[in-house]
Amino acid sequence: MSKIEKALSKAREERGNLRLVPIASAGPVPGTALVGDRGHPETIAHMAKNEVRLLGAGDLAQRGIIQSQQGEDPVVQVFRDLRTKIIQQSQGQNAVLLVTSVSKGCGSSFIARNLGAAFAFDLGKTAVLIDCNLKSPSVHKLLANPSVPGLTDYFENPDLDIKEIIHPLGIARYRVITAGKRREILEEHFTSAKMKRLMETMRRRYQERFIIMDGPPMSKIADIRILSELADYVLIVARYGRSTNAQIARCLDVISEKKQLGIVFNEEPRLPRIR
Amino acid sequence: MLPETMSPDQVAKALIAESFHSRRLVVGIFVIVNAVALTAGLLWPKVYTASTSILVDERTIIQPLMAGAAVATDALDRSKNAREVIFGRKIMDFALESGWGKTNPSAEERELLIEGIKKRTVISTVGKNILRIEYHDDDPDRAFRVTDKFAELFMQESIAAKAAESKAAFDFIEKQTQEYQDKLTTTEQELKELRSSTLEVRSGSEGEVTTRLNDLYRRIDAATQELREAEVKEASLERQVSGEAESTAAISRESQYRARIGELQSRLDTLRLSYHDTHPDIVQVKQQIQDLTEGINAERVRREQTKRSGQSESDESVVNNPVYQQLRRERSQNQANIEALTARITELQRQLQDEVGRGKRMHSGDARLAELTRDYQITRDIYQDLLRRRENARVSMNMDSDRQGLTFKIQEPVTLPQSLGGPRFLHFVVGGMLLGVLIPLGLLYARLQLDPRIRIGSAITVTHKLPIVTVVPHLWSPTELKSLRLELVLLTLVMVATIAASAALSAMRVIKVL
Numbered sequence: 001m002s003k004i005e006k007a008l009s010k011a012r013e014e015r016g017n018l019r020l021v022p023i024a025s026a027g028p029v030p031g032t033a034l035v036g037d038r039g040h041p042e043t044i045a046h047m048a049k050n051e052v053r054l055l056g057a058g059d060l061a062q063r064g065i066i067q068s069q070q071g072e073d074p075v076v077q078v079f080r081d082l083r084t085k086i087i088q089q090s091q092g093q094n095a096v097l098l099v100t101s102v103s104k105g106c107g108s109s110f111i112a113r114n115l116g117a118a119f120a121f122d123l124g125k126t127a128v129l130i131d132c133n134l135k136s137p138s139v140h141k142l143l144a145n146p147s148v149p150g151l152t153d154y155f156e157n158p159d160l161d162i163k164e165i166i167h168p169l170g171i172a173r174y175r176v177i178t179a180g181k182r183r184e185i186l187e188e189h190f191t192s193a194k195m196k197r198l199m200e201t202m203r204r205r206y207q208e209r210f211i212i213m214d215g216p217p218m219s220k221i222a223d224i225r226i227l228s229e230l231a232d233y234v235l236i237v238a239r240y241g242r243s244t245n246a247q248i249a250r251c252l253d254v255i256s257e258k259k260q261l262g263i264v265f266n267e268e269p270r271l272p273r274i275r
Numbered sequence: 276m277l278p279e280t281m282s283p284d285q286v287a288k289a290l291i292a293e294s295f296h297s298r299r300l301v302v303g304i305f306v307i308v309n310a311v312a313l314t315a316g317l318l319w320p321k322v323y324t325a326s327t328s329i330l331v332d333e334r335t336i337i338q339p340l341m342a343g344a345a346v347a348t349d350a351l352d353r354s355k356n357a358r359e360v361i362f363g364r365k366i367m368d369f370a371l372e373s374g375w376g377k378t379n380p381s382a383e384e385r386e387l388l389i390e391g392i393k394k395r396t397v398i399s400t401v402g403k404n405i406l407r408i409e410y411h412d413d414d415p416d417r418a419f420r421v422t423d424k425f426a427e428l429f430m431q432e433s434i435a436a437k438a439a440e441s442k443a444a445f446d447f448i449e450k451q452t453q454e455y456q457d458k459l460t461t462t463e464q465e466l467k468e469l470r471s472s473t474l475e476v477r478s479g480s481e482g483e484v485t486t487r488l489n490d491l492y493r494r495i496d497a498a499t500q501e502l503r504e505a506e507v508k509e510a511s512l513e514r515q516v517s518g519e520a521e522s523t524a525a526i527s528r529e530s531q532y533r534a535r536i537g538e539l540q541s542r543l544d545t546l547r548l549s550y551h552d553t554h555p556d557i558v559q560v561k562q563q564i565q566d567l568t569e570g571i572n573a574e575r576v577r578r579e580q581t582k583r584s585g586q587s588e589s590d591e592s593v594v595n596n597p598v599y600q601q602l603r604r605e606r607s608q609n610q611a612n613i614e615a616l617t618a619r620i621t622e623l624q625r626q627l628q629d630e631v632g633r634g635k636r637m638h639s640g641d642a643r644l645a646e647l648t649r650d651y652q653i654t655r656d657i658y659q660d661l662l663r664r665r666e667n668a669r670v671s672m673n674m675d676s677d678r679q680g681l682t683f684k685i686q687e688p689v690t691l692p693q694s695l696g697g698p699r700f701l702h703f704v705v706g707g708m709l710l711g712v713l714i715p716l717g718l719l720y721a722r723l724q725l726d727p728r729i730r731i732g733s734a735i736t737v738t739h740k741l742p743i744v745t746v747v748p749h750l751w752s753p754t755e756l757k758s759l760r761l762e763l764v765l766l767t768l769v770m771v772a773t774i775a776a777s778a779a780l781s782a783m784r785v786i787k788v789l
């Protein structure tokens with residue numbers, strides 16, 4: 001890599017994702033005032049003001065998150081491609097996606113967070129990752145302060161505002177909601193009206209926002225049924241050398257056919273470029 | 276599990292991905308297989324092979340000369356033959372003495388050694404006439420000595436065996452010839468005796484016997500006919516004799532009485548014309564008639580009595596009947612004739628019996644003669660044939676004893692083996708390398724085939740018919756990359772070390788350090 005290229009890369013990294021292109025405000029949607037909605041939906045420009053210090057390339061790599069700069073990387077390409085397919089499927093509208101895995105350890109959290117990152121690559125789109133895997137949450141580990149209030153706190157504490165549980169991740173146009181500290185909270189909350197309102201609000205606040213739910217594995221069939229009701233599409237994650245066709249078939253039986261978006265076959269062995 | 280419709284290219288890709296995924300297992304198996312191969316190579320017994328080829332020549336110059344007269348031993352299936360000869364106790368004992376030199380090995384040791392030698396010896400035929408003896412041993416010197424001994428002893432034994440075989444054949448034929456000669460002599464003797472004892476029944480007298488028999492039959496028939504006629508005549512004469520009165524006297528007295536009665540009756544009739552019945556004349560006449568009738572009856576009774584007693588009429592008034600006399604004469608003549616004829620027939624029948632007996636004797640003599648003649652001819656033919664064969668066998672025997680029948684020539688002499696036979700150390704090294712790569716690949720392929728867990732993304736689309744299937748490769752984090760780098764370096768080092776060890780051991784083997 002030449003010196004000029006290095007300098008450009010560094011400059012891009014420094015300015016990074018902060019360099020946003022504000023798009024026209026979608027404006028408030030009439031009759032959509034819900035709990036937590038302060039009357040006017042947030043815009044990307046508004047979001048940009050709330051951005052904390054963005055994560056560097058090293059941090060992202062350490063957290064297992066793809067970076068737009070690594071355009072050549074096949075993983076990045078795969079996620080971009082997946083994102084495009086989803087946008088095509090939703091016909092340009094924002095959507096709520098549930099990412100679940102065939103069994104535990106298939107890497108649905110990895111897929112969910114990187115799918116969010118892929119949406120955030122697009123300057124005209126934003127993403128929110130909600131950690132719905134209450135038994136073994138992972139999203140909080142992405143944050144510098146893992147003990148921030150999350151989903152369960154929101155359910156338990158009526159005073160908590162939505163804004164207070166949505167946290168910037170350090171990637172432009174990418175927010176996360178952790179599972180929260182209250183681990184004893186049962187999944188029944190997912191069926192509550194509060195959860196429905198939360199989803200609705202988030203969907204409406206940003207017209208270009210894609211909401212990604214990092215769901216529990218398919219072993220928790222009840223949870224998956226409830227969460228898939230909240231979602232527009234369900235993405236099932238199978239893992240190389242671990243999942244079987246029988247497991248996949250069982251998952252597909254649980255999820256309504258119109259919501260089945262497809263299967264992500266994760267962790268295919270690949271020899272990296274070692275320099 | 277691999278989908279059924281996969282191209283070899285896809286299979287290869289899947290195999291590479293799986294190899295990378297299970298890299299530690301692959302390297303581990305490579306190292307283990309190589310270690311096993313090297314150990315096997317080091318422990319593999321050293322084998323030195325010595326061999327020799329023997330040309331078995333049976334087409335010597337003598338054979339065409341003796342074609343048809345002498346038979347050379349057939350040498351088909353020579354290797355089997357050779358095996359039997361070489362593995363025989365005699366040659367084995369020699370080999371043991373020359374190869375091992377143990378003074379007094381126990382029976383069990385001997386048995387074990389012999390079994391070992393048999394296992395290490397390969398006897399085969401190359402082409403039609405070349406016999407190859409191969410022997411391998413861990414001692415090159417002994418391999419040479421044993422093989423050499425095998426060849427030498429085999430040739431000696433074969434020639435000796437062949438000579439013995441020819442000798443045995445000759446002896447057998449000789450014995451047979453002697454037996455047939457004795458038989459021929461016996462038959463000749465019997466024939467001679469038979470001929471002298473049956474002079475009377477010489478062949479050719481059969482016609483005479485038949486003529487005589489016919490004559491006798493004819494004469495018997497004629498005599499029998501005559502006898503029958505005489506017997507008929509006898510019966511007739513007897514009838515005539517019994518019907519004819521012996522004398523005529525009695526008959527005339529009665530007729531005199533009857534004539535008187537008749538006269539008296541006519542007188543009575545005349546008197547009755549004139550007188551009553553009470554007239555004294557008439558009464559007198561009646562009295563006279565009655566007296567005469569009583570006289571007739573008395574006469575008749577007397578005659579019957581006389582006839583019954585057989586006495587002749589004593590009455591001088593009685594005269595002999597001439598017809599009766601004539602008949603009696605004829606009858607006695609006829610009786611004499613019958614007796615003569617009976618005697619003749621008896622004699623003729625005796626003669627006939629004699630003649631038939633003679634004929635029978637003559638026939639049985641003929642059959643025996645024919646039998647003896649036939650036996651004699653057959654025995655003579657066989658004897659002559661045996662004589663010829665005996666001479667052939669004698670020539671064959673002489674041929675073998677002069678070593679003209681079957682000759683052996685060492686085509687390729689035994690040499691002291693210099694190099695090791697069997698799989699060499701290098702074979703183990705190369706085999707270990709190849710197997711070290713192929714076995715893990717084979718196992719991975721088997722796992723791909725049998726494991727139900729999915730390893731090919733495209734298989735999901737085919738099975739479940741879903742619109743989107745994305746295959747996400749592993750995202751390497753910097754830490755992972757670092758440890759992977761280290762791991763790959765280590766694995767490479769292990770492989771290099773394994774290969775280096777193999778190479779080093781091979782080199783040591785070549786310079787004979789090991």
